[in-house]
Amino acid sequence: MSHRIxxxxxxxxxxxxxSGLHRRGLDPLVVEQAPIITEAGWAIxxxxxxxxxxxxxxxxxxxxxxxxxxxxTLVFDGxxxxxxxxxxxxxxxxxxxxxxxxxxxxxxGLVRTGVRPSALTDHGDSVEVExxxxxxxxxxxxxxxxxxxxWTRLQALGGPEATYTGTAELxxxxxxxxxxxxxxxxxxxxxxxxxxxxxxxxxxxxxxxxLHGPENNRRxxxxxxxxxxxxxxxxxxxxxxxxxxxxxxPSFYTNVRQAVVDxxxxxxxxxxxxxxxxxxxxxxxxxGAGFEDAALLADLLTTPHLSxxxxxxSFEALRKPEAQFLQxxxxxxxxxxxxxxxxxxxxxxxxxxxxxxxxPAAV
Ligand SMILES: Cc1cc2nc3c(=O)[nH]c(=O)nc-3n(C[C@H](O)[C@H](O)[C@H](O)COP(=O)(O)OP(=O)(O)OC[C@H]3O[C@@H](n4cnc5c(N)ncnc54)[C@H](O)[C@@H]3O)c2cc1C
Numbered sequence: 001m002s003h004r005i006x007x008x009x010x011x012x013x014x015x016x017x018x019s020g021l022h023r024r025g026l027d028p029l030v031v032e033q034a035p036i037i038t039e040a041g042w043a044i045x046x047x048x049x050x051x052x053x054x055x056x057x058x059x060x061x062x063x064x065x066x067x068x069x070x071x072x073t074l075v076f077d078g079x080x081x082x083x084x085x086x087x088x089x090x091x092x093x094x095x096x097x098x099x100x101x102x103x104x105x106x107x108x109g110l111v112r113t114g115v116r117p118s119a120l121t122d123h124g125d126s127v128e129v130e131x132x133x134x135x136x137x138x139x140x141x142x143x144x145x146x147x148x149x150x151w152t153r154l155q156a157l158g159g160p161e162a163t164y165t166g167t168a169e170l171x172x173x174x175x176x177x178x179x180x181x182x183x184x185x186x187x188x189x190x191x192x193x194x195x196x197x198x199x200x201x202x203x204x205x206x207x208x209x210x211l212h213g214p215e216n217n218r219r220x221x222x223x224x225x226x227x228x229x230x231x232x233x234x235x236x237x238x239x240x241x242x243x244x245x246x247x248x249x250p251s252f253y254t255n256v257r258q259a260v261v262d263x264x265x266x267x268x269x270x271x272x273x274x275x276x277x278x279x280x281x282x283x284x285x286x287x288g289a290g291f292e293d294a295a296l297l298a299d300l301l302t303t304p305h306l307s308x309x310x311x312x313x314s315f316e317a318l319r320k321p322e323a324q325f326l327q328x329x330x331x332x333x334x335x336x337x338x339x340x341x342x343x344x345x346x347x348x349x350x351x352x353x354x355x356x357x358x359x360p361a362a363v
Pocket of ligand 1 (some may be wrong): 008009010011012031032033034043044045046088115116117145146147148150151152169209254272273274282284285286287288289290326
């Protein structure tokens with residue numbers, strides 16, 4: 001089998017797919033618009049099934065990604081300081097930049113950087129792609145792993161554009177002030193949700209505040225001002241408050257967007273990862289879902305006697321329902337967090353059904 005496959009985008013999904021195909025005997029071409037492939041060292045949480053997908057792709061070297069698995073996650077009602085819910089199965093938090101570099105290592109020779117496709121024509125039995133460096137090449141399949149604003153989705157599959165979810169996110173990082181800490185914690189505060197994760201083998205703490213409201217809401221506030229939204233925090237959240245009030249750690253603000261996409265595949269062109277199912281970050285499943293896409297695509301594209309169009313159609317049929325369920329679920333959790341501070345309601349009911357009427361009386 002000698003399919004020539006183009007992967008657009010060398011993010012986590014594109015590199016994982018390239019690795020999986022390479023290990024199965026195919027050498028795809030990966031084009032990446034950025035001149036250099038880098039990732040910031042924020043935490044990325046992967047649960048068991050995502051790690052299984054990485055195993056299926058043959059991706060090893062996990063011990064170099066600075067992983068940390070908390071004992072459990074305590075979910076506080078931010079207004080009362082009471083733990084109302086406990087999540088027992090924490091994901092492993094890895095360092096994103098270590099993970100990305102490790103994925104790149106095995107397939108660096110397949111990646112062309114500083115290049116974007118500029119036109120794509122499906123001839124039925126092949127796809128002709130023109131690149132912005134003037135080259136023109138033919139492929140048996142094109143897989144757009146080009147992220148939330150996917151060129152492939154917009155050009156070849158008719159969209160849609162990603163839209164704002166109603167939640168912005170602010171992240172910050174600091175050394176872990178308490179080496180005895182083994183739990184993760186979340187505090188729900190109505191119009192804001194606060195959480196932290198331990199990463200880099202427990203030596204660092206990554207704080208996150210989800211800010212529910214219009215785009216750019218509270219962007220002008222300092223971490224110390226945001227900490228004042230949570231006067232009742234308790235237990236392991238107290239050191240986090242201390243960091244927010246007294247230090248000025250590096251931080252990153254983003255308006256969280258998602259794209260719900262009906263068409264993932266047309267003949268020999270498909271999208272995967274965020275290009276197909278960018279979702280809100282509150283349940284931290286996006287990258288893992290991209291790895292699951294990559295594992296299935298690598299299997300289908302290398303199955304003997306299965307031609308490309310049915311392989312890609314099978315990918316869409318098998319992965320889309322689950323990815324769209326995750327999108328609905330994470331969006332539902334995000335919305336529920338914006339209307340109630342009760343962790344029990346947020347995490348144990350169908351999150352899409354929580355409404356303002358469910359909000360407990362203020363304490
Ligand atoms: C703040 C935040 C926190 C998150 N936390 C988690 C978490 O804890 N756990 C988790 O599982 N997920 C998390 N996610 C989601 C996760 O980051 C994404 O789902 C994942 O990175 C998507 O990977 P991707 O490769 O599909 O897309 P991307 O990472 O967006 O990569 C796309 C790549 O394609 C390139 N590209 C784009 N257009 C073109 C083009 N036209 N030509 C060539 N190249 C192109 C881009 O430069 C980029 O390198 C988080 C997301 C955010 C924003």
